[in-house]
Amino acid sequence: MQTSSERTSSTAKFEQIATVLQIAGWASLLVQAGLAAVSGVLLLLAVSGRSFNQAIGTTTGVPGVGVATTQSATPSIGIGIFWAVCGALVLLFGIYLAFRLMRFGKRLRNPSPAIHPQRAKVMHVLWLGVVTGLIGMLLMLLGTGATIGVLLSKSIAQPQGVAIYDPNRIIRSLDVFVAAANTTGVTAHFAGTVASLSVFNWLHRPSD
Structure with missing residues (x-):
């Protein structure tokens, strides 16, 4: 049977753990949700702009003769959007x-x-947070690499000091949005991983 001092010590320990969990949870939630909103807006602008560009037609050719051409979206940029x-x-x-x-x-x-959660369950959720963050960073890094590769190939293909008539060679600001969305996502996943890993290590330390 626990004495009064033991109960007080146990309560103080639970209170400390609860504070750490709530602070880490709030910080991770706010940072990830905020960066997810930014990344989502950038991605939405890129996707909507891509669809809008595909629907626009320009008229070229001899005056008085309309030749409809479609402004094609950047080739292969869809890979970055997918990731x-x-x-x-x-x-x-x-x-x-x-x-x-x-x-x-x-x-x-x-x-x-x-009502208290089991220690094993808390540790499992923290470990899931670390794994989720690592997987998310990998996916976003793949998207960033694919997008930067597309932009780099377009910049190399651009003739220097000559007017560009091929729309496929033009680097669009919407393409940069895809790279920015992936980069923002990497930051969000990194914040979640750091929060989960920090609390996991703190709880995993040997008991006094």
Whole structure:
């Protein structure tokens, strides 16, 4: 049977863990959600602009004779968009894990021990957060690499000091949005990984 001092020590320990979980959960949630919103807006602009460009027609040729040509989107930029979308979906799962950490912290403040989450479950969620962040960073880095590769190939193909008549050689600002969306996603996943890994290591330290 626990003495009064032992109960007080146990309560203080649970309170400390709850505080750490809630702070880490809130910080991870806010940073990831904010960066996810920025990345989503950039990606939405890139996708909508890509669709809009494909629908626009220009008229060229002899005056009085209309020749409809379509402004084609940047070739292969869809690969960067694909990886960005995959990374964004993984980021949503990371945000959910951050929310679970906050819930764990709230449950630890409950005076009833039956409500407290099991240590193994908390560690499992933290480990999932680390793995999710690493997978998300990998996907976003693939998207960033693919997008930068496309932009680099277009910049090399551009003739220096000569007017560009081929629209496929023009680097569009919307293409840069795809690279920015992937880069922002990498930052969001990195923040989630750091938060989960820090708390995981803190809880995994030997007990005094």
